[in-house]
Amino acid sequence: MTKKSRDTRDMMKAYRNEAFLDSPDARALRILSEYLEPESRFARYGVDDTIVFLGSARLKSREDAERQLARAEAGDGDPDIARRDLDMSVYYEAARELAYRFTEWSKGLEDGGRRFVVCTGGGPGIMEAANRGASEAKGKNIGLTISIPVEEFDNIYVTRELSFHFHYFFMRKFWFAYLAKAVLVFPGGFGTLDELFEVLTLLQTRKMRKHLPVVLFGTKFWREVIDLDALARHGTISPQDVDLMFRTDSMDEAYDYIISHLSKYSLQERGAIL
Numbered sequence: 232m233t234k235k236s237r238d239t240r241d242m243m244k245a246y247r248n249e250a251f252l253d254s255p256d257a258r259a260l261r262i263l264s265e266y267l268e269p270e271s272r273f274a275r276y277g278v279d280d281t282i283v284f285l286g287s288a289r290l291k292s293r294e295d296a297e298r299q300l301a302r303a304e305a306g307d308g309d310p311d312i313a314r315r316d317l318d319m320s321v322y323y324e325a326a327r328e329l330a331y332r333f334t335e336w337s338k339g340l341e342d343g344g345r346r347f348v349v350c351t352g353g354g355p356g357i358m359e360a361a362n363r364g365a366s367e368a369k370g371k372n373i374g375l376t377i378s379i380p381v382e383e384f385d386n387i388y389v390t391r392e393l394s395f396h397f398h399y400f401f402m403r404k405f406w407f408a409y410l411a412k413a414v415l416v417f418p419g420g421f422g423t424l425d426e427l428f429e430v431l432t433l434l435q436t437r438k439m440r441k442h443l444p445v446v447l448f449g450t451k452f453w454r455e456v457i458d459l460d461a462l463a464r465h466g467t468i469s470p471q472d473v474d475l476m477f478r479t480d481s482m483d484e485a486y487d488y489i490i491s492h493l494s495k496y497s498l499q500e501r502g503a504i505l
Contacts, residue, residue, distance in 0.1 A: 286417030349361050351372070355386055408433060412441070417448050446489060448479060
């Protein structure tokens, strides 16, 4: 083997150089990859648009909360925390049921393609509930997970070919907003609030041109956590900005509100519009 052939063999193409790809100099490439790879996969599987479910990763299903309470009452755990978690499990079950109903409705549409696919952050809690409901309705569903230092963040109900894993929070939020035709927000913490206000800011500033119904599910929780009316009273938002959201505790109201808006504004509006 000649020296020239050995040198050619030993040379590494830039796109195979993992040290470079992981370096600060290649950050733009990593960001672009988190745009192009999901875009390619959504096109391959015919996903036109989504119904996004946001909410806490910490909420439990009713059956898990009941088991936790039984253990706590037997001396293994804090009964007060267990009773709180059982009370909050109503939101898990509501997200599960609504995702099931939306998936059934979407599957019954006459036009082709995958319309209004349930999309979550792919983790436990409310995310698991919505993916679970869609899976129980035998529908494809999406999970946009994120690399954070928490074990077992992924849930088992996400459709395997539509499971994504992001490094950059802002790219993950882009994909939440870009394909969404409706958003349901359940009780949650910092991440849920961040995602909610990202959507509201896009709507308020008209950076998002499409019609996007937003439901806040759980009126008592949201009234305690965010005083939207106070923002309007103090003049930091306009009174009409409060109407960017529909607040309810009723699964029927949430379902009817979303379906009426999708039927009126989105059935003929395929694909992403920002």
